[in-house]
Amino acid sequence: MGFTMGLNLLLLVAMVATNILSLYHLSSTLQTPKRPPSPAPVPDHLLHQLQTIRATISHLTRLHPTTDSSTKPTTTTATTPSDLLLHSHLSPIATACHNHPDLLHRYMSYTPFSHCPQDSDELAESLILRGCHPLPRRRCFSKTPQKPTSSLPHNPFAPSLPDQNVLWNKYTCKSFNCLMRSNPKLGFDPIVETARFMTYTDELDLPIPQLLQIAKAANSALRLGLDVGGGTGTFAGRMKLYNVTVVTTTMNLGGPYNEAVALRGLVPLHVPLQQRFPVFDGVMDLVRCGHAVNRWIPLMAMEFLLYDVDRVLRAGGYLWLDHFFSKGVDLDKLYAPLIGKLGYKKVKWATGNKTSSKNGEVYLTALLQKPVSK
Numbered sequence: 001m002g003f004t005m006g007l008n009l010l011l012l013v014a015m016v017a018t019n020i021l022s023l024y025h026l027s028s029t030l031q032t033p034k035r036p037p038s039p040a041p042v043p044d045h046l047l048h049q050l051q052t053i054r055a056t057i058s059h060l061t062r063l064h065p066t067t068d069s070s071t072k073p074t075t076t077t078a079t080t081p082s083d084l085l086l087h088s089h090l091s092p093i094a095t096a097c098h099n100h101p102d103l104l105h106r107y108m109s110y111t112p113f114s115h116c117p118q119d120s121d122e123l124a125e126s127l128i129l130r131g132c133h134p135l136p137r138r139r140c141f142s143k144t145p146q147k148p149t150s151s152l153p154h155n156p157f158a159p160s161l162p163d164q165n166v167l168w169n170k171y172t173c174k175s176f177n178c179l180m181r182s183n184p185k186l187g188f189d190p191i192v193e194t195a196r197f198m199t200y201t202d203e204l205d206l207p208i209p210q211l212l213q214i215a216k217a218a219n220s221a222l223r224l225g226l227d228v229g230g231g232t233g234t235f236a237g238r239m240k241l242y243n244v245t246v247v248t249t250t251m252n253l254g255g256p257y258n259e260a261v262a263l264r265g266l267v268p269l270h271v272p273l274q275q276r277f278p279v280f281d282g283v284m285d286l287v288r289c290g291h292a293v294n295r296w297i298p299l300m301a302m303e304f305l306l307y308d309v310d311r312v313l314r315a316g317g318y319l320w321l322d323h324f325f326s327k328g329v330d331l332d333k334l335y336a337p338l339i340g341k342l343g344y345k346k347v348k349w350a351t352g353n354k355t356s357s358k359n360g361e362v363y364l365t366a367l368l369q370k371p372v373s374k
């Protein structure tokens with residue numbers, strides 16, 4: 001009974017969530033389209049729907065799985081799957097958007113068929129970072145730069161990127177040059193970026209020629225990759241020169257990272273770290289996690305992330321943890337065992353002290369190969 005009930009609740013949640021989106025659309029079409037959006041409070045019907053969703057979810061998460069293993073599998077007395085409960089705590093199902101009705105309301109307060117409001121990008125970014133992804137679609141025109149250049153580089157390592165192709169209003173810096181000067185490590189300095197992934201200074205480095213060599217020696221084709229938290233897309237850019245197609249997940253935290261990736265002729269995916277990778281199972285030859293993937297991610301969320309990496313990797317594909325950092329003791333006690341659970345072959349495993357850290361943090365660079373059969 002519990003299972004059916006859980007399922008019913010899920011369906012209810014899905015139904016309510018769908019309705020709520022329609023309500024948004026409905027209420028926006030019912031308004032006179034010409035009037036600018038007024039800062040009206042969240043409509044009552046919406047609040048009511050939100051309460052229903054919250055109540056349903058909390059009911060769902062209160063259901064505990066029974067440990068009665070004596071039941072025959074045919075009688076579906078099993079309750080809500082425990083991983084569903086777990087994940088709904090990490091990344092609440094159907095509530096991620098609805099937990100922020102104020103932001104969502106502002107995001108969806110626009111005049112249909114007209115220009116999207118000025119603060120759209122910031123609102124989208126805020127919502128996505130809070131786990132509200134995918135965002136609902138809208139029927140408005142996104143703002144575009146006034147005088148973009150059409151002479152775009154094909155080389156991902158062009159000496160400069162065109163400032164006029166970016167909307168700078170939401171950033172402190174108003175040019176790529178400014179970003180580059182503010183911190184050469186942000187990924188906007190072409191000289192720094194040209195050298196990245198090509199040099200070997202210590203054991204934590206894995207230069208791309210070496211990576212390709214390893215794959216070649218193992219008779220494993222590298223054609224497609226996913227770079228998780230890939231900043232301005234330099235890894236994808238370098239791999240492109242080796243005829244490997246890499247897509248980059250990146251957020252616009254403090255700078256136009258997505259635009260930079262695109263201006264370099266690469267594919268930016270605007271998805272947060274907690275998002276299920278938007279690619280199908282077993283299709284990737286390589287997943288690289290840059291140091292955006294680190295101990296700041298809660299352990300349980302990290303576990304779901306690694307298993308999602310496993311999902312998208314093909315058998316024989318590689319996971320490259322590039323400068324993952326954590327406290328030394330945590331690496332031994334938590335992260336190494338967690339990574340070990342995947343059962344991957346350790347092609348490379350190098351650790352080193354994080355010299356910039358006062359907390360005794362260490363780096364791990366690991367290249368792991370997914371087994372062909374489990």
Ligand SMILES: *[C@@H]1O[C@H](CO)[C@@H](O)[C@H](O)[C@H]1NC(C)=O
Pocket residue numbers: 241242243
């Ligand atoms: C990439 O592909 C092009 C066109 O097929 C070829 O000319 C070039 O040599 C390749 N580059 C590398 C590094 O394999």
Ligand SMILES: *[C@@H]1O[C@H](CO)[C@@H](O)[C@H](O)[C@H]1NC(C)=O
Pocket residue numbers: 353360
């Ligand atoms: C790393 O740091 C630990 C203590 O913080 C120290 O004992 C160890 O010698 C250091 N290792 C290296 C290679 O510097």
